[in-house]
Amino acid sequence: MTDELHARNRAALTPLRKALYDFDPEVVSRALQAVFHPQAVVHLATPFEDLDGPLGLYGHGFRPLYHALPDLERRDTIVMAGPGGSGANWVGCCGYYTGTFVRPWLDIPPTGHQVAMRFHEFYRMEDGKVVEMQALWDIPEVMLQARAWPMAPALGREWQVPGPATQDGVLCGPRDPTRSTASLKLVADMLAGLGKFATGGVEAMRLGDYWHPKCNWYGPSGIGTGRGIAGFRNWHQIPFLNAMPDRVGSTITGKGNLFADGDYVGVTAWPGMHMSISGDGWLGIASAGQQITMRSLDFWRCENGLIRENWVLVDLLHVYRQIGVDVLARMREFNKARSPLSLQDWT
DSSP, X not given: OOHHHHHHHHHHTHHHHHHHHTOOHHHHHHHHHHHEXXXXXXXXXXXXXXXXXXXXXXXXXXXXXXXXXXXXXXXXXXXXXXXXXTSOEEEEEEEEEEEEOOSOBTTBOOOSSEEEEEEEEEEEXXXXXXXXXXXXXXXXXXXXXXXXXXXOOOSSBOSOOOOOTTSOOBOOSSOOHHHHHHHHHHHHHHHHHHTXXXXXXXXXXXXXXXXXXXXXXXXXXXXXXXXXXXXHIIIXXXXXXXXXXXXXXXXXXXXXXXXEETTEEEEEOSSOEEEEEOTTOBTTBOOSOEEEEEOEEXXXXXXXXXXXXXXXXXXXXXXXXXXXXXHHHHHHHHTGGGSOOOGGGGO
């Protein structure tokens, strides 16, 4: 397997990425059908779930988003590729969709202002075509910008998460095998260390061996960003592990795909973790021993043998749904008073 293959896989997505940047409905529809296999498996965040190939992705995903944001465009901050643990070949894209929010989307009230929504999209490639897509769109981020998020507030910083500090995330040319191997080992060792918490506590994870002192952990909206190891621990890891100490990640079970491209590493699985909610609960979710799965799609940037940046998206709407909370329905109730209602609407 040559490293030029992964460069070709990256390049295969370029027409689609360009079409989404200069969003024109007909051009985007044609680009999706050209890049995707007709029977491609498409997994998208709640409430979309599994869609029927490229036509379903366009009709249920992109077309309604474009209707709400008629000047819609896509901006990629990371484009990387490599072989996953199962032998499959993946391309990972990180960035955000942006435009002027003028019509409701998923019943989120429009703001009349520009909004941005992060995405992590992973594409499994065969013979230059997408045969599987696993993607998370940070829908809570749009709710927050519309001041319509109806659940618990984030512990970390909520903001428009930046791209790589080095501004070199959109990779081109042949994949560097030496740097890729080193980056993959660093992140794999770090993940293995995280798995030692249950038996050895914080010390067993040896976070300082893997994370740069000035690292940034860019969590999803609803969790937020943490700066440095202390920020990562306080605003994400401590609440997460207290609530779900039995979590098992896909890279531990061998069902996930961890792949590297130079200084960048991605991981994809659907779902990515299994756990039960216990202790004091998590994100305002009461503990009742609920068994859940979690969709988490991540990117890391390595620098001089340490992890400097980590972009994380979690399908929080799916987490809430598994415990019987429909966040979008709650949002609709939460925002009834934002538009005039007739007497009949109140009865």
